[in-house]
Amino acid sequence: MARILLVDDDPSVTTMLCAFLRAAGHVVDVAHTLRDGRRSTEDALHDAYVLDLNLPDGRGFDLIRLLREDLKRDTPVLVLSGQKQEASVLEALGLGADDFVRKPFSPREVVARIGRMVG
């Protein structure tokens, strides 16, 4: 069982992934904005992150930067984004994200990837 922080502003994504991750036995915290994501990151230790790149108050890249550069944590990060450009994938991986899944996605695949990251 792992504690996962899910940061996405789309309620359909958070509701569905929460249900699938919880069904797989994980504990899930949800943040809908970058600000909430930052607060949750600073307040608690998570075993993995599922992160959207386009948030209403900023870019998901900032949270990866906070994790890797400021907090010096190597917690696995899976980026889940609708962005198709190769540049976004490369930037996310370059900043230290461990995996990248494009929307639309298979929820089972995301759960399996998270399981591999925290297992």
Next chain:
Amino acid sequence: MWRRGDIAYAVLVLGTLLVETAALFGLSLAFILRRASLVSGWRAFDALVLATGATALVLVVLASYVLAYHHASELLARRTAARVADGIARWTGVLVGTDSPPAAPLSRAARDALLALREITDGAEGDRLARLIVDRGVANALLRQLRSRRVTRQLEALEALARARIPCALPHLYPLLAARDHVTRMLAARAAAHTLAAMPRDGERVTASREFARALRGPDVAPGVVAEALLLSEDGAADLIRQLWERPRARRAPLAASLDAIGRLKLLDLVALCVDSLAEEDPELRAAALRAFARLGHVPAAARAAVVVACGDPVAFVRVQAARAVALVDTPATRDALLAGLGDRSWWVRLAAAQALLARGAQGAALLRLAAAAHPDRYGRDMARQVLADAAMQRRAPRAA
């Protein structure tokens, strides 16, 4: 296009204007009669009080309506969002096996929740949601809506079908690729392309791809629609492009759009089409092929000589694209072609040639500096200086920031 509440607002504005007009007419009449000494001063004063009161009443009614409308809209939006969130939770429960699917016909909120989930979901769960969209009557309702005479209803249906990505909608979308309304055409292309991209690679997809390509070949399909369709078809684009180039070939515009898509989607498997297109009579196709090489960042060996030759093409916009593509070819002929391009009669070709030289690293920059001092053409020297100055300014800008 009338939104909910607009008719009531229009009626209210008309009513208040009529009241105000009547009040002002009565007031004017009262003052005219007073001037002619036909009524007493008190009568005129009464009319003034009445007109002022009517104006105040009109303003209060209008302001109250606007405030009440916004308040009600916000409440309604909040309630709708809560219902859709409940629907999303219910459909998610169906996917994980803790809930049963709602019975048809679905409420608007349940339908929107189903479409919202389908939009973000692929794989086995995505297929299950697509089946639910069909089984619960949403697909049929959207296809009926697609036949509506009102464009807004059609557009709503097209947007929903783009999210639903259900193959049974494809035959209904093809005729709309040539619709009179531009937005309808684009949304139909988008819905069809999203649907094709979501289909598994099997016989059904091959058939769908063939029919989609046939629809894109249509004489009334605009080039922008073809480009949009190809770009959004993702890994289905390659099949569509091959079919557009099959004999008898499609018209020029879809072919040019397909060459552009090869570059944008980096379809290296189809680069041979770009190589062959360099020999096309149509300059649009030659330019599109060269542009594709520049976007791919690669010129195949079989096309290198032709790309250098294209730098001397009689059509200026082909020479512009050739200058951009030839920068990727590392031969002595490239250098000569770009230096010749610096002296071209077209400002755009000179700019492209100078930028291409600069993009060739330290050697290219040195050559451009040399050209800035000693190019035989005065305009070539000017362009080399300008591009070097722009580059220096760009280098300084981040440091200043």
